[in-house]
Amino acid sequence: MAQPDKRRRILDAAVKVFAQFGFYNSKVSQVAKEAGVADGTIYLYFKNKEDILVQVFIDSISEILRRQEEALVDVTDPVERLATFARVHFDAVAESRALAEVITVELRQSSKFMRNTNMKPFGRYLGEIAQIVEEGQQQGRFSPNVNPRIAARAFFGAIDELALEWAMGRRQSSLKDACAQTVDLFLSGLVTRPQAN
Amino acid sequence: MAQPDKRRRILDAAVKVFAQFGFYNSKVSQVAKEAGVADGTIYLYFKNKEDILVQVFIDSISEILRRQEEALVDVTDPVERLATFARVHFDAVAESRALAEVITVELRQSSKFMRNTNMKPFGRYLGEIAQIVEEGQQQGRFSPNVNPRIAARAFFGAIDELALEWAMGRRQSSLKDACAQTVDLFLSGLVTRPQAN
Amino acid sequence: MAQPDKRRRILDAAVKVFAQFGFYNSKVSQVAKEAGVADGTIYLYFKNKEDILVQVFIDSISEILRRQEEALVDVTDPVERLATFARVHFDAVAESRALAEVITVELRQSSKFMRNTNMKPFGRYLGEIAQIVEEGQQQGRFSPNVNPRIAARAFFGAIDELALEWAMGRRQSSLKDACAQTVDLFLSGLVTRPQAN
Amino acid sequence: MAQPDKRRRILDAAVKVFAQFGFYNSKVSQVAKEAGVADGTIYLYFKNKEDILVQVFIDSISEILRRQEEALVDVTDPVERLATFARVHFDAVAESRALAEVITVELRQSSKFMRNTNMKPFGRYLGEIAQIVEEGQQQGRFSPNVNPRIAARAFFGAIDELALEWAMGRRQSSLKDACAQTVDLFLSGLVTRPQAN
DNA sequence: TATGAATGAGGTTTCATTCAT
DNA sequence: TATGAATGAAACCTCATTCAT
Secondary structure: OOOOOOOHHHHHHHHHHHHHHHHHHHOOHHHHHHHHOHHHHHHHHOOOHHHHHHHHHHHHHHHHHHHHHHOOOOOOHHHHHHHHHHHHHHHHHOOOOHHHHHHHHHHHHHHHHHOOOOOHHHHHHHHHHHHHHHHHHHHOOOOOOHHHHHHHHHHHHHHHHHHHHHHHHOOOOOHHHHHHHHHHHHHHHHHHOOOOO | OOOOOOOHHHHHHHHHHHHHHHHHHHHHHHHHHHHOHHHHHHHOOOOOOHHHHHHHHHHHHHHHHHHHHHHHHHOOOHHHHHHHHHHHHHHHHOOOOOHHHHHHHHHHHHHHHHOOOOOOOOOOOOEEEEEHHHHHHOOOOOOOOOOOHHHHHHHHHHHHHHHHHOOOOOOOOOOOHHHHHHHHHHHHEEEOOOOOO | OOOOOOOHHHHHHHHHHHHHHOOOOOOOEEEEEHHOOOHHHHHHHHHOOHHHHHHHHHHHHHHHHHHHHHHOOOOOHHHHHHHHHHHHHHHHHHHHHHHHHHHHHHHHEEEEEEHOOHHHHHHHHHHHHHHHHHHHHHHHOEEEOOHHHHHHHHHHHHHHHHHHHOOOOOOOOOOOHHHHHHHHHHEEEEEEEOOOO | OOOOOHHHHHHHHHHHHHHOOOOOHHHHHHHHHHHOHHHHHHHHHOOOOOHHHHHHHHHHHHHHHHOOOOOOOOOOOOOHHHHHHHHHHHHOOOOOOOHHHHHHHHHHHHHHHHHOOHHHHHHHHHHHHHEEEEEHHHHEOOOOOOHHHHHHHHHHHHHHHHHHHOOOOOOOOOHHHHHHHHHHHHHHHEEOOOOOO
């Protein structure tokens, strides 16, 4: 009975349930059953239902951020860094289709109501991309004509949309291909091409 | 008493209310009050609460599609067509911040439940982009190395994400700028550059 | 458009609808549609929904009573009168299965709420049976040991229950047979048998 | 707080409330208040409002059947068995006027919707009577000219109608008398009288 | 008389949350 | 810590009835 990390089990169960039914159509009791705990137990670990979603999000983004930092630690070329970033994001998403749905879909829905919540991890996530772009501009590898934050947002939107498409079950081509194509699209638009023109 | 288009008024009210509180936190009675009709009247025009959301979506996408077709009728150059498409999308979104929120946020939330719904308008919307890309490839203006449907999806994701950012109230730069930058990013990645390399 | 007897059409429609769905599960609009009139028209002829049921009942019982009186006018023998009464009741029921259901089932349900209503026709109906029994007793043909009103009630209960069984669709034997058997049962218990014992 | 049998209390409360207002005019909240539980608690024990009625019926019929079997265990004479059956039915009814109303009135109303329900207890109840008649016929005590199932139905209809009359508040004579008279009526019609004729 | 769009009161039911054990 | 029976607030939706035409 004494599970090592009940909080973890509840979060995992929540991801599974939220992904299948959507946050507002999921019942706390479903999450409890999936986690193998009593309904009341959930409230020992989370303030309320919405808090579960927030924690799922914070935990997931934090974990992905950790992986990003780990993967990027030795990569210095901005072009390579952006490609790596996209690959890690896709790999994370590929690991858990359910998590992808929760992050891409449920999160947006709740975000309005999370203005007071600690959304820093997501800001950091976007900021990470923006920083790569910025560094690329400083190194003269990326065109200085783009706003780094806007480019980051657009970049995230593109790969996230593909992740959603994939998560929704219409896997038209391999994940890797889509990832690479997207990165290429962006990079070829981003990189400075002194020789051309 | 006899309002000309009660259905229209309910839809407009719904967009306003859903945008402010989110679909699941909106009450049908709020929509009714905002529309100036009785609660029951809503059910003369819509099957149920979710149907309002579906109709908002279908109506909006249809209207935007109409505008796209109108705007694109005389544009032949693929590069120009894609730029026009993005501009019209942004203009439509700019017209109604509430509508933007509902389409970008609420819709995704419900999309799981819309699998059975007539999502053709959305499919057409994406298809429209894909077709532009495809034609561009056929005319040799766009790189043949991208899958048109994936490019369309990524393109949509990028401009939609920017629209979301804007709708969420963090209007960092002018809409037009963001639009143009995004289009540029994509186009420069997409267009063939025979002279370079 | 000008139907001769709209009230009649509404009553007939009500019988059909009430029989199929039950009074409380029938919608006034269903009755209106079945009658081929607008919803509001019903309220030109009836005070409210319950009034339709009351009128159906009063009209039906009155009509059956009329037939009973017509059939009994020339019958003088009490035994024969009771048998005739049962036969006419069954024939009436046989004519309209829907009417049978409404009278046997729906009416009981509402009767509590009809205490203030003019239920005289039903009282007269039972009274008619009681009177036959009473006359039989006065003529020495029926045992004086039974309370005529109780006998009437039991008699009605028996044939009504059979009618219900029949109306519910389990027509085990011919209507006439069941009728005759029931009458026989009662009569042989009722008639004085001077020779026996 | 912890009531021993909350289900029982809800059923009892339901019988009381349904009898007074009728099933369709009773509110679930009334039943809850009468039972001293919260509205939601009802749904821990019953599927929905109609299920309460079904369970009242099944429970009651089962209980009466139990009593019938107990009372009949030592009675062998068919005539006596039928008389006993009637007496037990009346006694059960006499115990709870409310229950009588619910069973005789409300139940019929819903019976259309109960076709899919497990109505076996009622079938068994009627079957019990039919079996007594059949055994009586086999033993030569009852006339072979009647269909046992029809006789059972008529018998039930008669005593049930009297119960209804009584439950409706027009207690014209003692219950026992009515019971005895009814039984006598039937039995004298049913029993074979070798000496007569 | 007839219509039927509009009304709006109110009931059934759900489900997040609590708390006695 | 853990449980899960109980709570009760609140929302969706229905449908009898009205009334302007």
